Amino acid sequence: MAFLFVHEDREYLLSPGERLETDLGVLEVPSDVSPGETVETHLGTAFIARKLRLPDLFHHLDRTGAPMMPRDVGLVLGLTGVATGDRVLDAGTGTGILAIAMARTGAEVLSFEVDAEFAEIARQNTDVAGVTDRVEVRTGDVTEHLGGHDPFDALTLDTADAAAVIERAPDLLTPGGFAAVYSPFVEDSRTVVETARDVGLVDVESRETIQREMDFDDRGSRPSTRGVGHTGYLTIARRP
Ligand SMILES: C[S@@+](CC[C@H](N)C(=O)[O-])C[C@H]1O[C@@H](n2cnc3c(N)ncnc32)[C@H](O)[C@@H]1O
Incomplete structure (x- = not known):
């Protein structure tokens, strides 16, 4: 560590x-x-x-795929309730920020990363974060490795092809288990929502993850005019 x-x-x-x-x-x-x-x-x-705390890891770990912003990690944790003892299937690992954050709550995370170099960097990042005992990073396309698992308490997906995993969510999740899909594009979110409904998931909700920082200066107080306006859409669904 x-x-x-x-x-x-x-x-x-x-x-x-x-x-x-x-x-x-x-x-x-x-x-x-x-x-x-x-x-x-x-x-x-x-x-x-x-x-090291999560914001430090966000700023200092070696980056590959765009890591999930801390505020979006917070939404995933808050809306799925991932906690100690849960088993989570995560993809793609990318930098590993989301997988590491979930492992730091005490969850056991199996994370798939299709790019072998990214996967190796993510393994090193889990080592730096001190969670190698709770995150297993496997190299591979998650959609080709959906069979043969015990059911998971949550699925966390940050890939363009997340709908292909959502299609299998009823078999992959424990009853009441959550799926969380993060998508930068609204078209992907719509496909995920429609797939989740088609396969019988419930409580399907999609939201844009907007956050506005505030500026306080001598002239007054207002939302900041700088910074990122949009990061993505988060879709949550649940196995009945
Ligand atoms: C946006 S990044 C994920 C960031 C990650 N959630 C984090 O917090 O650091 C997306 C990653 O998914 C990987 N990926 C895309 N499709 C995949 C698939 N079908 N299976 C596994 N990994 C995939 C990409 O190589 C990329 O590294």
């Missing part, structure tokens, strides 16, 4: 025993470092070791 080493606006993600050369000096991380400890570079600059 890695830590975040922080000095003013500098942040470095480093594992125990790692060595980093910076313009502030060489930082050698002791193998028994613990959170809250101060480690000095050979030039005397102090870095504080911080335990």
